Amino acid sequence: MPIPTALTQRLGLAHPIIQAPMAGGGDTPALVAAVAEAGGLGVVGAAYLSPPQIAETVTAVRGKTGRPFGINLFSPLPAPVPPKDFAPAIARLAPYYAELGLPLPTAPGPAAYTFDDQLAAVLDSGAAFFSFAFALAPAAAIAAAKARGMMVAGTATTVEEAVVLERAGVDAVVVQGSEAGGHRGSFAQPFEAAMIGTMALVPQVVDAVGVPVVASGGIMDGRGIAAALALGASAVQMGTAFLTCEEAGIPEAYKQAILGAREHETRITRAFSGRPARGIVNRLMTEVADAEVPGFPLQNTLTRPLRTAAGKAGRAEFLSLWAGQGVRLARRQTAASLVHRLVAETRSAIDRLGG
Amino acid sequence: MPIPTALTQRLGLAHPIIQAPMAGGGDTPALVAAVAEAGGLGVVGAAYLSPPQIAETVTAVRGKTGRPFGINLFSPLPAPVPPKDFAPAIARLAPYYAELGLPLPTAPGPAAYTFDDQLAAVLDSGAAFFSFAFALAPAAAIAAAKARGMMVAGTATTVEEAVVLERAGVDAVVVQGSEAGGHRGSFAQPFEAAMIGTMALVPQVVDAVGVPVVASGGIMDGRGIAAALALGASAVQMGTAFLTCEEAGIPEAYKQAILGAREHETRITRAFSGRPARGIVNRLMTEVADAEVPGFPLQNTLTRPLRTAAGKAGRAEFLSLWAGQGVRLARRQTAASLVHRLVAETRSAIDRLGG
Numbered sequence: 001m002p003i004p005t006a007l008t009q010r011l012g013l014a015h016p017i018i019q020a021p022m023a024g025g026g027d028t029p030a031l032v033a034a035v036a037e038a039g040g041l042g043v044v045g046a047a048y049l050s051p052p053q054i055a056e057t058v059t060a061v062r063g064k065t066g067r068p069f070g071i072n073l074f075s076p077l078p079a080p081v082p083p084k085d086f087a088p089a090i091a092r093l094a095p096y097y098a099e100l101g102l103p104l105p106t107a108p109g110p111a112a113y114t115f116d117d118q119l120a121a122v123l124d125s126g127a128a129f130f131s132f133a134f135a136l137a138p139a140a141a142i143a144a145a146k147a148r149g150m151m152v153a154g155t156a157t158t159v160e161e162a163v164v165l166e167r168a169g170v171d172a173v174v175v176q177g178s179e180a181g182g183h184r185g186s187f188a189q190p191f192e193a194a195m196i197g198t199m200a201l202v203p204q205v206v207d208a209v210g211v212p213v214v215a216s217g218g219i220m221d222g223r224g225i226a227a228a229l230a231l232g233a234s235a236v237q238m239g240t241a242f243l244t245c246e247e248a249g250i251p252e253a254y255k256q257a258i259l260g261a262r263e264h265e266t267r268i269t270r271a272f273s274g275r276p277a278r279g280i281v282n283r284l285m286t287e288v289a290d291a292e293v294p295g296f297p298l299q300n301t302l303t304r305p306l307r308t309a310a311g312k313a314g315r316a317e318f319l320s321l322w323a324g325q326g327v328r329l330a331r332r333q334t335a336a337s338l339v340h341r342l343v344a345e346t347r348s349a350i351d352r353l354g355g
Numbered sequence: 356m357p358i359p360t361a362l363t364q365r366l367g368l369a370h371p372i373i374q375a376p377m378a379g380g381g382d383t384p385a386l387v388a389a390v391a392e393a394g395g396l397g398v399v400g401a402a403y404l405s406p407p408q409i410a411e412t413v414t415a416v417r418g419k420t421g422r423p424f425g426i427n428l429f430s431p432l433p434a435p436v437p438p439k440d441f442a443p444a445i446a447r448l449a450p451y452y453a454e455l456g457l458p459l460p461t462a463p464g465p466a467a468y469t470f471d472d473q474l475a476a477v478l479d480s481g482a483a484f485f486s487f488a489f490a491l492a493p494a495a496a497i498a499a500a501k502a503r504g505m506m507v508a509g510t511a512t513t514v515e516e517a518v519v520l521e522r523a524g525v526d527a528v529v530v531q532g533s534e535a536g537g538h539r540g541s542f543a544q545p546f547e548a549a550m551i552g553t554m555a556l557v558p559q560v561v562d563a564v565g566v567p568v569v570a571s572g573g574i575m576d577g578r579g580i581a582a583a584l585a586l587g588a589s590a591v592q593m594g595t596a597f598l599t600c601e602e603a604g605i606p607e608a609y610k611q612a613i614l615g616a617r618e619h620e621t622r623i624t625r626a627f628s629g630r631p632a633r634g635i636v637n638r639l640m641t642e643v644a645d646a647e648v649p650g651f652p653l654q655n656t657l658t659r660p661l662r663t664a665a666g667k668a669g670r671a672e673f674l675s676l677w678a679g680q681g682v683r684l685a686r687r688q689t690a691a692s693l694v695h696r697l698v699a700e701t702r703s704a705i706d707r708l709g710g
Contacts, residue, residue: 159683160617177552178533193622196619197533199554199681200534200572200573200679201680203579206578217554227582230704232578262513263555263556263559264514264544265548324555325551329562350709353708
């Protein structure tokens with residue numbers, strides 16, 4: 001039974017369930033397409049993909065489903081101030097590289113492609129939904145995506161950020177509560193101040209903007225979806241719940257870490273990427289202090305070979321185990337099972353309330 | 356129209372709305388009685404009251420209502436290690452005392468009464484509901500309150516804390532999400548790890564315990580109540596929403612601060628009491644670092660004369676402005692208006708979902 005909202009009607013979805021973009025391999029074409037086929041919105045996290053990779057991924061998705069899907073980019077950020085010398089940052093990671101028998105990484109070079117290059121691939125993707133995070137996207141990017149008929153959404157962690165996004169012309173705002181796994185989207189307030197719980201943040205944003213609000217952060221099952229809709233959201237965006245799905249392209253050690261984690265075992269760290277993000281506490285997070293790492297995306301580049309090798313070796317201690325605070329509710333299942341279960345649970349949560 | 360749950364039926368309430376105990380003057384007998392008369396549960400925050408003050412407050416409440424009410428204490432804590440010398444802690448506060456033309460405080464003496472003294476007054480109070488926070492209450496206290504027919508509830512900030520409470524025999528668990536204003540109730544996990552958003556925490560606790568769960572943290576209106584019930588809670592506990600009610604006994608400057616605050620303007624501090632608590636950022640919080648203050652309740656005693664005088668002088672910069680992250684939703688109104696509005700809003704949030 002469909003759960004219609006302003007957002008599902010616009011996008012032609014059966015259910016107000018968006019799979020969060022999880023740049024870094026989680027959101028495979030198989031996952032995105034399975035969510036779409038089940039009546040939700042699968043989203044390609046394209047932030048770390050080159051333009052040809054975006055085209056290739058989109059082709060793979062479109063080969064599996066004719067239903068609407070979304071795509072996500074990181075908005076362009078001011079280039080981080082590089083350290084005068086990368087040697088200390090590399091030396092800090094050297095013991096971990098040595099443990100995995102890997103050569104040391106080299107100092108990050110200039111990016112191989114720009115946001116505009118990625119955007120061009122997004123505009124050609126045929127996606128129904130384009131979302132961005134980390135900053136306000138350039139006005140031209142928002143206008144171009146809208147001109148292609150895409151629904152455009154930005155990511156906010158405070159009311160002010162949501163208002164900035166609405167004024168810039170987005171069609172929807174994704175609200176990221178403090179429970180959320182992965183990178184913080186804060187851009188108008190310092191991230192520490194912008195750690196607002198979903199329960200508090202959603203209704204305050206709903207009151208402040210006229211566009212549909214998508215709730216994210218700590219939503220793992222149908223109870224959470226019903227709660228988010230009660231708060232005034234038009235849909236939910238869920239990441240962690242999809243990461244343990246069979247189609248998710250993350251290392252098995254990462255899935256195991258989520259399935260074994262407790263709600264108080266995640267925290268915010270800059271150790272992996274240089275930008276604050278919530279993940280399950282592990283050795284690298286514990287040992288490398290935020291103050292020791294260069295800014296995003298420099299640290300991300302420095303740790304990438306380590307993370308890639310750790311994934312293959314099953315060494316969760318060196319992986320960025322992005323996950324939200326609802327981890328105890330994660331289950332191993334197919335994405336189709338998850339979406340169908342979410343819909344049934346949402347209906348029963350609503351029915352219980354009505355009784 | 357009543358909103359019945361397991362908890363309202365046990366307590367004989369019309370609505371699953373508990374006014375949070377706000378030790379320190381917010382929860383006057385007038386407020387507690389008004390909430391009770393409107394069909395919710397008013398709770399006397401008795402943590403800082405002497406046994407005679409508890410008896411006096413309860414008499415005042417019972418003079419205004421015959422309906423059930425609750426009472427709350429802080430569980431006994433290990434005595435904090437006092438500094439060898441209180442002079443530095445007092446000197447740190449000296450400029451603020453001077454600004455208000457007050458004499459410096461003296462080193463805190465021994466407490467004038469014990470938890471057991473307070474408990475005796477609670478047992479004689481005729482309250483229908485006894486809740487505690489900051490630690491597990493002694494087994495004898497839980498047993499004694501239950502023997503008087505009281506419903507007994509403890510406060511949890513993690514799943515493990517909720518399980519500890521249930522094993523100790525409580526009848527309900529109050530779950531405190533990270534959004535909540537005032538002191539953190541964490542006792543089994545360090546408070547930093549136990550900053551779990553309400554949206555994530557409530558369903559995980561509901562799955563782990565068999566007793567009714569009361570949701571708190573970031574709930575400010577009927578949308579929040581409907582959301583909490585959808586998550587599986589049997590009631591909500593709300594503090595900040597009641598602080599701006601006419602009956603709340605806090606300084607006008609404190610009410611104004613809440614009414615003017617934005618969701619990203621609170622944070623956790625130890626500066627006022629020595630124990631982590633969420634309040635609106637002000638001068639004393641900004642200037643006094645957590646590392647500079649002795650433990651709870653020593654710092655609380657050292658700042659009390661300053662806070663009392665600041666309240667009279669309308670100087671919000673020296674008040675502990677405890678408030679949750681839902682502050683934008685605070686309104687000036689009577690407690691009866693608030694409860695009636697909450698019930699109507701909850702019903703319409705539920706109706707919108709069912710539609």
